[in-house]
Amino acid sequence: xxxxxxxxRFQGLPTTVREKIxxxxxxxxxxxxxxxAELLADKEEMAEHAVTSAGRVGAKSGEVSELTAxxxxxxxxxxxxxxxxGLVGGNLAGAGQVGTLHNMRFVFLDDDTKLLFATxxxxxxxxxxxxxxxxxxxxxxxxFGNVEGWPGIQSPDVKDFIVQYQLPAExxxxxxxxxxxxxxxxxxxxxxTVQNFLTELN
Amino acid sequence: MDLFRRLTKQPxxxxxxxxxxxxxxxxxxxxxxxxILEITDAAAGRELLRRLAPRxxxxxxxxxxxxxxxxxxxxxxxxxxxxxxxxxxxxxPANFRAGMAARAERLRDTGPNAPHHWEFPFGTxxxxxxxxxxxxxxxxxxxxxxxxQRELAQVAGVDLLSHQDFGATxxxxxxxxxxxxxxxxxxxxxxxxxxxxxxxxxGEFVLGYPSETGRxxxxxxxxxxxxxxxxxxxxxxxxxxAAFNRFLHGNADTAxxxxxxxxxxxxxxxxxxxxxxxxxxxxxxxxEDPRRQNHFKYAEDPRGLRTPLGSHIRRMNPRDSKxxxxxxxxxxxxxxxxxxxxxxxxxxxxxxxGSSRGLDFIALSARAIDTVEFLQSEWVNSGNFAxxxxxxxxxxxxxxxxxxxxxxGTPPRRVQGIQSFNTLLGGEYLFMPSLSAIAxxxxxxxx
Numbered sequence: 326x327x328x329x330x331x332x333x334r335f336q337g338l339p340t341t342v343r344e345k346i347x348x349x350x351x352x353x354x355x356x357x358x359x360x361x362a363e364l365l366a367d368k369e370e371m372a373e374h375a376v377t378s379a380g381r382v383g384a385k386s387g388e389v390s391e392l393t394a395x396x397x398x399x400x401x402x403x404x405x406x407x408x409x410x411g412l413v414g415g416n417l418a419g420a421g422q423v424g425t426l427h428n429m430r431f432v433f434l435d436d437d438t439k440l441l442f443a444t445x446x447x448x449x450x451x452x453x454x455x456x457x458x459x460x461x462x463x464x465x466x467x468x469f470g471n472v473e474g475w476p477g478i479q480s481p482d483v484k485d486f487i488v489q490y491q492l493p494a495e496x497x498x499x500x501x502x503x504x505x506x507x508x509x510x511x512x513x514x515x516x517x518t519v520q521n522f523l524t525e526l527n
Numbered sequence: 528m529d530l531f532r533r534l535t536k537q538p539x540x541x542x543x544x545x546x547x548x549x550x551x552x553x554x555x556x557x558x559x560x561x562x563i564l565e566i567t568d569a570a571a572g573r574e575l576l577r578r579l580a581p582r583x584x585x586x587x588x589x590x591x592x593x594x595x596x597x598x599x600x601x602x603x604x605x606x607x608x609x610x611x612x613x614x615x616x617x618x619x620p621a622n623f624r625a626g627m628a629a630r631a632e633r634l635r636d637t638g639p640n641a642p643h644h645w646e647f648p649f650g651t652x653x654x655x656x657x658x659x660x661x662x663x664x665x666x667x668x669x670x671x672x673x674x675x676q677r678e679l680a681q682v683a684g685v686d687l688l689s690h691q692d693f694g695a696t697x698x699x700x701x702x703x704x705x706x707x708x709x710x711x712x713x714x715x716x717x718x719x720x721x722x723x724x725x726x727x728x729x730g731e732f733v734l735g736y737p738s739e740t741g742r743x744x745x746x747x748x749x750x751x752x753x754x755x756x757x758x759x760x761x762x763x764x765x766x767x768x769a770a771f772n773r774f775l776h777g778n779a780d781t782a783x784x785x786x787x788x789x790x791x792x793x794x795x796x797x798x799x800x801x802x803x804x805x806x807x808x809x810x811x812x813x814x815e816d817p818r819r820q821n822h823f824k825y826a827e828d829p830r831g832l833r834t835p836l837g838s839h840i841r842r843m844n845p846r847d848s849k850x851x852x853x854x855x856x857x858x859x860x861x862x863x864x865x866x867x868x869x870x871x872x873x874x875x876x877x878x879x880x881g882s883s884r885g886l887d888f889i890a891l892s893a894r895a896i897d898t899v900e901f902l903q904s905e906w907v908n909s910g911n912f913a914x915x916x917x918x919x920x921x922x923x924x925x926x927x928x929x930x931x932x933x934x935x936g937t938p939p940r941r942v943q944g945i946q947s948f949n950t951l952l953g954g955e956y957l958f959m960p961s962l963s964a965i966a967x968x969x970x971x972x973x974x
Contacts, residue, residue, distance in 0.1 A: 423852070423853045424852035425852055448909075448911070449904070452901045452905055453852065453854070455855070455894070455897060457853070459740055459855045460853055507851035507852065510851065511914050511916070
């Protein structure tokens with residue numbers, strides 16, 4: 326499609342959308358301006374992926390929230406953690422029992438002096454902190470005990486401690502915003518049942 | 528019904544310093560009043576506490592019936608109004624300091640339950656002091672209420688904002704036996720009932736003792752203020768019994784079918800008999816037997832064929848159900864001192880008579896505020912924890928348009944048209960101090 330065709334399509338979109346585009350990304354190519362404008366004009370798509378706040382810090386899309394934190398490590402902390410991650414081959418399979426974690430990653434920054442912890446999870450992050458404190462305190466304290474100043478998972482200050490290092494995402498996209506980990510497990514069970522049914526039927 | 532657990536062991540809690548409501552069971556029938564007061568003058572507030580102190584009953588010999596007992600609890604603005612020091616005030620948890628109205632989003636108190644719809648004085652910041660009287664007879668109730676009112680009349684600078692009477696026979700306005708499932712508190716001296724499991728650590732219910740973490744939970748300072756105290760969550764609901772009856776009539780043809788559907792929503796028959804033990808019909812003898820009414824688990828019913836996964840009691844106390852999310856049920860238990868007000872409505876009545884009736888949900892524990900916020904967002908207004916997606920608690924949630932309830936079975940039955948059967952009229956987060964803390968609070972603070 327020629328730039329002229331693209332421009333024509335762009336001009337066909339609502340004035341309010343075009344004005345916003347021109348105000349912010351006037352320097353972009355018309356192909357990009359058109360893509361963004363069409364997206365902004367699609368109210369249904371925008372509403373499905375609307376970004377809200379996940380409690381105190383962090384973004385949330387539907388049921389799925391993000392948590393990004395950069396925390397200072399104690400001297401030798403990275404080495405200790407690296408050994409632990411090496412032991413399990415970087416595989417944190419046991420985390421599945423938490424039931425709200427879509428994913429999480431640990432990255433060392435700045436010559437092993439800082440830890441980047443990033444995760445996508447269901448709901449708000451703090452309702453279950455108390456459960457971690459009584460169900461898996463050893464695990465939480467072993468991982469995060471390498472962070473400078475970690476107050477301990479059972480400390481009343483632990484929520485404030487995490488919030489203090491949390492960096493809110495400026496943009497957040499989730500493919501299936503309403504699909505929780507528990508919901509995905511349910512769909513997998515359903516699918517298995519349907520597949521078995523089809524196999525037996527034929 | 529035999530209400531009181533017997534005191535069979537030596538208590539290790541300081542019962543004579545803990546308020547009676549923590550361990551004393553609601554009698555049957557019961558009568559009482561919840562009064563809410565505003566302190567407009569700090570010295571007057573302290574004077575009232577001094578005068579009320581001798582009337583506040585302790586938990587000592589909580590197993591022996593007494594005619595009436597008086598309970599006092601204080602909100603965060605109440606502590607401020609009493610002139611408590613900045614340092615002490617700052618030692619209280621953030622959600623208690625913010626107050627229930629400010630936590631509406633977290634509590635899912637939106638739409639008709641939102642604070643701007645609440646009755647006075649809830650959520651105004653003026654509900655400072657809650658005085659409750661529980662009694663086993665009309666006479667004892669009146670005498671205890673007169674007693675507190677005489678003290679109040681002697682003090683200028685503390686005003687009565689609301690006075691709500693309550694009373695029932697042990698059945699709520701929907702016609703269900705209620706209030707009989709309570710956690711076993713280690714150190715209370717209470718006998719263990721079948722179905723209790725291991726008693727829960729005392730620090731979960733009273734500040735200053737080891738909790739399920741192995742250590743005491745954080746408590747306000749100084750220690751005389753915090754120790755032997757606990758938190759209270761008070762939520763006043765209006766009950767739409769006629770709407771509940773209409774729902775049953777609209778979805779079941781015979782009285783037997785209606786009662787079964789009603790039991791599926793709750794997880795118990797109206798008598799209290801659990802579906803887990805009596806899945807096909809009510810068994811009133813079972814319902815009133817304290818040694819049997821809680822003697823059940825859910826592990827053998829993973830699909831909820833007896834007790835639906837989404838039923839009220841299975842949500843509020845999932846026992847050994849397999850949950851989708853890592854959860855520690857032992858830190859989610861509450862001591863419940865809820866009270867009913869207004870007349871019960873017969874199950875044949877489908878027209879709303881416009882009368883005021885409902886339930887004052889009253890929950891006590893050392894983490895009551897965290898727990899109720901957790902319950903509201905995770906177990907009441909969501910079904911995710913039980914693999915039920917967006918399905919909500921059939922009795923106390925804030926239902927969306929098009930809500931339904933699933934009765935598991937072959938095939939499962941999806942019952943449409945379920946609505947909010949209870950609307951929140953307001954509530955407060957309160958701190959229930961020990962008797963020595965009340966004495967401490969009634970003294971002029973030292974700078």
